[in-house]
Amino acid sequence: MQARGATLAPGILFDCDMGRDIDTTLALCMLAGLGRGRVIAVGVSNSSLDAAAFCDALTRFYGSAGSLPIGLAEDGHKLENSQMLKAAMDLRNPDGQPTLRTTIRSVLDTGDPPVVFRNALLTQQDMQGIAVLAGPASNFARLLALASARDIIAAKVRLLIMAAGAFDASVDPRIKLDTAAARRVLADWPSPIVAVGLEAGKAAPYPGGSIESDFGPTSNHPVGAVYRVYREKQSEPSIPAQSILAALYATNAEADYFKLSQPGTIEVSPEGRTTFRASANGKHRHLILDPAQTDAVTKAFVALATARPSAGRGGPARN
Amino acid sequence: MIITKKSLPRRTFLRGMGVAIGLPFMESMVPAMPLPQDSSAAKKPPVRLMFLYYPNGIDMENWNPSYTGPLGELPRILKPLEPFRDDVLMLGNLTHNWARVLLDGPGDHGRCSANYLTGAHVLKTDKSIFVNGPMSMDQVIASRIGRETRLPSLEIGMEDPRQSGNCDSGYSCAYTNNLAWKSQTQPMPPILDPRMLFERLFGSSADLTPEQREQQRRVRTSILDFVKESTNALAKDLGPTDRRKLDEYLTAIRSIEVQIERAAKDTTPVPAGMAKPAGSPADFAEHFKLLTDMVTVAFQADLTRVVTFLVTREGTSRPYREIGISDGHHPLTHHGGKRDQLAKVTQINEYHLSNFASWVSRLAALREGNGRLLDNLMLVYGAGLSDGNRHFHDDLPTVIVGRGGGSLKTGRRLVFRKETPFSNLHLSLMDRMGVEAESFGDSSGRLSGLDTV
Numbered sequence: 183m184q185a186r187g188a189t190l191a192p193g194i195l196f197d198c199d200m201g202r203d204i205d206t207t208l209a210l211c212m213l214a215g216l217g218r219g220r221v222i223a224v225g226v227s228n229s230s231l232d233a234a235a236f237c238d239a240l241t242r243f244y245g246s247a248g249s250l251p252i253g254l255a256e257d258g259h260k261l262e263n264s265q266m267l268k269a270a271m272d273l274r275n276p277d278g279q280p281t282l283r284t285t286i287r288s289v290l291d292t293g294d295p296p297v298v299f300r301n302a303l304l305t306q307q308d309m310q311g312i313a314v315l316a317g318p319a320s321n322f323a324r325l326l327a328l329a330s331a332r333d334i335i336a337a338k339v340r341l342l343i344m345a346a347g348a349f350d351a352s353v354d355p356r357i358k359l360d361t362a363a364a365r366r367v368l369a370d371w372p373s374p375i376v377a378v379g380l381e382a383g384k385a386a387p388y389p390g391g392s393i394e395s396d397f398g399p400t401s402n403h404p405v406g407a408v409y410r411v412y413r414e415k416q417s418e419p420s421i422p423a424q425s426i427l428a429a430l431y432a433t434n435a436e437a438d439y440f441k442l443s444q445p446g447t448i449e450v451s452p453e454g455r456t457t458f459r460a461s462a463n464g465k466h467r468h469l470i471l472d473p474a475q476t477d478a479v480t481k482a483f484v485a486l487a488t489a490r491p492s493a494g495r496g497g498p499a500r501n
Numbered sequence: 502m503i504i505t506k507k508s509l510p511r512r513t514f515l516r517g518m519g520v521a522i523g524l525p526f527m528e529s530m531v532p533a534m535p536l537p538q539d540s541s542a543a544k545k546p547p548v549r550l551m552f553l554y555y556p557n558g559i560d561m562e563n564w565n566p567s568y569t570g571p572l573g574e575l576p577r578i579l580k581p582l583e584p585f586r587d588d589v590l591m592l593g594n595l596t597h598n599w600a601r602v603l604l605d606g607p608g609d610h611g612r613c614s615a616n617y618l619t620g621a622h623v624l625k626t627d628k629s630i631f632v633n634g635p636m637s638m639d640q641v642i643a644s645r646i647g648r649e650t651r652l653p654s655l656e657i658g659m660e661d662p663r664q665s666g667n668c669d670s671g672y673s674c675a676y677t678n679n680l681a682w683k684s685q686t687q688p689m690p691p692i693l694d695p696r697m698l699f700e701r702l703f704g705s706s707a708d709l710t711p712e713q714r715e716q717q718r719r720v721r722t723s724i725l726d727f728v729k730e731s732t733n734a735l736a737k738d739l740g741p742t743d744r745r746k747l748d749e750y751l752t753a754i755r756s757i758e759v760q761i762e763r764a765a766k767d768t769t770p771v772p773a774g775m776a777k778p779a780g781s782p783a784d785f786a787e788h789f790k791l792l793t794d795m796v797t798v799a800f801q802a803d804l805t806r807v808v809t810f811l812v813t814r815e816g817t818s819r820p821y822r823e824i825g826i827s828d829g830h831h832p833l834t835h836h837g838g839k840r841d842q843l844a845k846v847t848q849i850n851e852y853h854l855s856n857f858a859s860w861v862s863r864l865a866a867l868r869e870g871n872g873r874l875l876d877n878l879m880l881v882y883g884a885g886l887s888d889g890n891r892h893f894h895d896d897l898p899t900v901i902v903g904r905g906g907g908s909l910k911t912g913r914r915l916v917f918r919k920e921t922p923f924s925n926l927h928l929s930l931m932d933r934m935g936v937e938a939e940s941f942g943d944s945s946g947r948l949s950g951l952d953t954v
Contacts, residue, residue: 251919251920289918290594290916290917290918290919291919292918292919293918293919293920293921294918294920294921294945296945297920297921297922297945298920300943301596301598301920304598304599304603304604305601305602305603305604306604307604328945329939329940329944329945330943
């Protein structure tokens with residue numbers, strides 16, 4: 183028998199290293215405003231107040247009305263450069279008012295990510311939750327360490343999608359930033375895990391050109407502002423889409439264009455290298471992109487990530 | 502050989518005909534040259550913890566200061582505490598997540614009082630009550646240190662004895678009318694009748710013979726009459742300071758008796774919406790003073806170290822005619838932004854605080870050991886809702902008065918991160934009561950900075 187929550191629109195926990203790349207920003211845009219799922223809590227694994235404020239502002243932009251709790255790691259790694267986020271936060275509407283608004287001014291305006299996640303999961307029916315990880319696994323590892331949280335995850339979360347790891351010869355820096363946390367999550371997380379590797383994100387990049395055409399230099403959409411900063415330092419307009427792919431999978435897991443590996447186990451070496459070993463009882467899989475489906479995937483990206491918030495649900499004019 | 506002056510035992514009682522009156526801490530109880538194993542206990546009075554619970558939320562606009570750190574000018578509701586600012590620790594952003602709607606629908610009032618000291622999920626029912634936590638934090642403390650005092654804990658309240666029926670959207674009255682839970686299914690109903698409380702503190706006639714009970718009834722004017730002989734015997738051995746202290750203490754007990762007698766004769770009609778327990782004064786301030794005066798004595802005599810006080814119950818529609826408010830408290834809190842209604846809520850909040858501050862002023866005048874009684878107390882004044890209009894369970898209004906035996910750095914406002922579990926406060930207070938635990942309720946750790954500036 184299927185658990186009740188499995189048939190409901192999923193409530194999504196989104197944990198990220200916001201600000202390190204544009205991929206994560208676009209993933210949150212998709213989830214916050216456009217996907218079928220609903221974001222129920224956002225965690226930030228770096229210790230940047232700018233990143234937490236941006237997540238708050240972006241989800242408000244898409245209509246959360248400030249009700250979405252934002253968790254911020256106090257002891258996370260440092261975000262070297264928050265220029266992309268600042269560019270979006272500096273956007274102004276034609277009337278001169280800020281496009282993005284946040285009430286996060288200090289760390290006190292954020293929560294401890296494990297508590298924020300646990301509390302959010304308790305609003306969900308059994309098996310209604312989906313967790314999306316787009317950064318180091320530090321916050322989710324701490325969630326597992328919180329008393330009784332593992333039981334809550336087991337009851338409420340039907341799937342963890344990790345935009346982390348690499349299933350070719352490369353090393354994903356998201357894993358490398360906290361290998362201990364990645365191991366803990368892979369070993370102890372009670373629900374099935376689907377990993378989206380670096381190679382999958384590179385195989386289906388987000389077409390940056392579409393952002394240029396949808397959100398030109400005068401646009402006050404945050405995606406346009408973030409992309410303009412990103413583009414200044416990139417020779418290619420395309421964007422590796424590891425987190426975007428994870429977000430798309432969270433909202434369209436049953437779509438034809440996704441294929442998964444056999445069940446197995448993902449192991450993490452001390453250097454941060456991820457290895458997948460197939461095993462019938464394994465609870466891990468990794469996403470495999472069919473080259474023939476790349477166009478369909480990128481079209482889905484663009485359709486979801488560039489739509490504006492619908493009337494009454496958010497947008498530039500909201501507080 | 503160690504020479505010690507013969508000292509009065511801390512557990513000395515004045516006894517006589519079914520009465521046992523504990524004594525406050527006196528100089529005579531400190532040995533001149535204490536034995537090493539006795540020194541810390543003799544020098545350091547115990548820490549006592551009390552929760553005072555107020556229902557229906559608070560007008561947060563007039564509760565929260567605009568600053569953190571050292572307390573300066575206090576907001577309107579807290580103004581009465583200004584003379585005791587240095588003894589006040591304000592806490593911000595504490596949250597009781599299990600009191601929220603989650604998947605249980607309406608019934609915030611029913612949830613938040615049962616959840617307040619348990620930090621646990623409350624089963625929505627008006628029949629087979631169940632709080633999904635082992636016991637409330639006061640009872641955890643009582644179970645560990647309660648044997649050290651005559652009463653392991655004390656539960657008191659000012660209204661509504663109902664323990665069954667539906668008190669809020671399907672939540673049993675047992676949830677709204679109790680703070681303390683001895684187990685998942687067993688609340689500890691508060692004592693509502695002042696005389697019952699008095700007898701609990703100073704003994705009862707239960708162990709007397711029928712002849713003695715009859716004699717007690719015939720001759721009774723005051724319990725002090727029954728302990729006259731032992732009082733005189735004790736006074737002979739006391740120094741002038743202790744004699745004065747004993748006299749003041751017994752006078753306070755007599756004053757409580759007089760208040761109880763007056764309340765018993767009180768025939769003032771009870772306003773609609775108010776559930777007045779038998780034998781209690783109809784006037785809020787008088788009733789509050791009577792109960793808190795008895796708690797003072799309980800603290801002075803170290804009769805108990807844990808008290809929970811459900812001042813009024815969640816969802817109460819009690820009017821406050823004493824201050825010219827004939828509307829019910831609960832309906833007023835659903836003001837929907839109407840300024841006139843909100844102003845009355847603020848007025849009720851101020852009234853509650855002013856009564857509490859009066860008690861604090863009486864406590865601040867009492868000496869204990871080398872300091873004040875207040876130095877060894879932790880009086881947690883708070884509510885299970887912040888915004889009563891919208892039923893918010895975050896940033897719960899919380900003030901601790903007293904210095905917890907030096908374990909609290911008071912005179913400050915501390916604000917924690919959003920969503921910080923209220924249960925973290927429980928864990929931190931349990932530490933200060935000498936009760937160690939890894940976790941409690943939905944705690945995620947301890948509150949940092951309570952004892953550091």
